[in-house]
Amino acid sequence: MKIGLVDCDSHNFPNLPLMKISSYHKSRGDMVEFASLGSHYERLYASKIFTESQEPELPGYDEIFRGGSGYDLENTLPYEMEHSYPDYSLYPALTKDTAFGFLTRGCPRKNHGFCITPQKDGCVSRKVADLQEFWRGQKRIILLDQNLLACSEKMELLEQLVDSHAQVEFNGGMDVRLLDEEILSALEKIKVKDYHFAWDDPRENLEEQFRLFRDAGLTAAGQCKVYVLTNYWSTMKEDLFRIYTLRNLGFMPFVMIYDKQKFVDSKGRWLLDVDLRYSEKQLRDFKICQHMQRWCGRINIIKSCPDFEKYEPYRRWMEKGCPVPRKILVDGR
Template identity: 70%
Template sequence: MKVGLVDCDSHNFPNLPLMKLSAYHKQKGDQVSFAECGKFYDRLYISKIFTGSREPMLPASGEIIRGGSGYDLVNHLPDEVEHIYPDYGLYPGLTKDTAYGFLTRGCPRQNHGFCITPQKDGCISQKTADLSEFWNGQKKILLLDQNLLACRERMELLNQLVDSGAWIDFQGGLDVRFLNGEILSLFKRMKVSSYHFAWDDPRENLQEQFRLFFRAGFIKNRSCGVYVLTNYWSSLEEDLFRIYTLRDMGFLPFVMIYDKQKYVDEKGRWHPDVAYQYSEEQLRKFKVCQHLQRWCARVWILKKCPKFEAYEPYRRWLERGQPVPTERSGKR
């Protein structure tokens, strides 16, 4: 069989399902490659992670199978594919000395309606693999788990990471609520390239948990980022409280804007129809979040301008009367 693979998303990050499908079909003796127009394939696998990604023009084929959260949240790889060692050769430049995978699936944060994980992978964090399923001595391990620390077998899995001796990147994030002395002691034995946390809900007071991590001394030598959700259920005051609190402890706050892609394009420019889709109040709230995100995007800006109200682009926007697109005036 001649199998063609189509990655609808950015090629700056390897597509794990396609790597597993490639490994599965190569084990069966099939010919596997990225699909090219002008050629015929017995089967095409089209993977789309993000809903905003577009399908490219497809070559002729006998069968098409689409999958990924960009299409729906119910499709899954068969077990014999899900648990196969990935074909890292599909993305040689991106996977050199780096392993990618999930040790767990699911997340208990059911109240986080902005996140697809509970609906897609379940509202319980469960162990789904041992490290050896996708790691074979690579120098780096990039973990995509959404809530590894919520898993009952977390200590077992963290010990596997310690024993690997590899550099670990918790790309999917860690739940600061589960931090304790036992977990922090394992982190100290681990080679971690970067930590990622989140403070999504302003109604949760997580200061003490972040201070616990801060007092353990991890921030001094590593990049420790915290995603701060905006434009969902928080006010500007609540956004700034989280940003200032995290910054003062040495964390790097990353402002995430809910539904950003519905307001602006990839360059941050308003979509032509936003004035007909949203009220002026909603557009102004989004614009404030956009200024917040740009203000936090560079460490040197935060240091040079520690107070958001003094951030020049935001201050100029206020002085101009907080302009946003309207039905009468169009884009501004």
Template identity: 35%
Template structure:
């Protein structure tokens, strides 16, 4: 938008499938590659035709803006809700090659792309939302952390930090930085835990922080990719054992030409016992996010076994949408119409 505004053109930000009759050119970005996204794209194509320019990781991993446009300052006029918050990248890229992740293909190896002064301009002095893929893996990461700490910048590491790359010095620096949620209303740390590999290492690194409950340590946990129910339970139990930790679950989203989720062995083991144990793992906050996982699991269970797991259903409706419980049972978690005959 900054590029076009510099040419004297008017730019409007629209979300979803907004259909603007007067648009001379339309640029749309799709993050994900799924049926929902494809339906939106088809709607936009029908309306805008040749005026539409499509991009984003959900369309083409390798499409890039010209460097001279990519390097322009952010156009904050399009995002008045940000207020005095800055947003952007200091680094891009990641050295990991997780099969489910597009970053190595899309962004390449870790590298510096901006400095703090590039992002904190126009009166945006000390609130920064960072979109970096893996900041701790980038060259000069400690220098960036030092600057954030010494300048007392509040930072939201919204894409999470790689806890495996933390050492004592980095832990101390991150504790000095006011790590925050996106609204900067409370302290928040963000990590991720997408499978059960390296739990001992995560425990060791976590211990370097001496976290307390007031630190609000959020772990992003992906599900629906290639973990089993037993492994999901192990992850949630592990995180519940960490002081101050809680979960934010995210369902795996496919990427163009990427791996398909594999759920073949998901229900291996004593399934009902595992679910009984799962619903006893209660976090001190953000259980609404866990409800999303419960609903996904309940539907998968119904599709596989043709019945509902009573304790799981009771947990889903313990606090929210209680009037909808009857309909949920009647339709077997939305998988059929009619009444359920066999309910555990």
């Protein structure tokens, strides 16, 4: 069969499902390539991870399969494809001496409605593979797991990472709430590239857990990024509490704005119809989050101005009356 692959995303990141699909079909003797216009394929596979990604113009085909969370949250690969060793030759520059994969799927954080993981992969973190399924001696391993530490077999999986002697990147981050001395001891033996965590829920005080990680000395706290969710369920006061607490502990807080792409374009400029979709209060709340993101997004700025209230762009915006796009009334309506 002649198989065509379509990667709809343009995020400079290899598409793992397409690599598995390619490996499966090549093992069956099929011809596999990235689809090109002007060609005809017996079977076409289109994959996208992000909903905003646009499907490109497609070549001719006899049948097509579309998959990935960018299409819906229910599609999955057949078992034989899912457990195929990825065809890293599809992305030689992006996968040079690097392995990509999932050891676990799912996350128990049911209240995190901003995340697709519970709906897509379930509310239980479960083991889905051993490391050898997608790693064969590469010097670098990028794990895509959503919450590996919540898996009951986490220690077995961490030992596999220890034994690999590879540099490991936890691309999905780690759950600071689940850290304990046993896990920290295992992490000490792993060559972790960067640690990053998240403090999403303002109703949880995670100060002691972050202090536990800092005191373990696995990395300098100032080199550890912590994502802080805003514009979802928190007030400005709750956002600043998390940011200031993390800064006092020596971590690097990074503000993540929920649904940011629905308010502004890639350059941070208001979308033309934003005033028709959101109230003035919602727009002002978003603008505050945007100022916070810019304020603590660069270490030199937050160090020179540790008090958000004194951040010059935010202070000027406040003095101008907090301007945001407003609906234009026509004929007094």
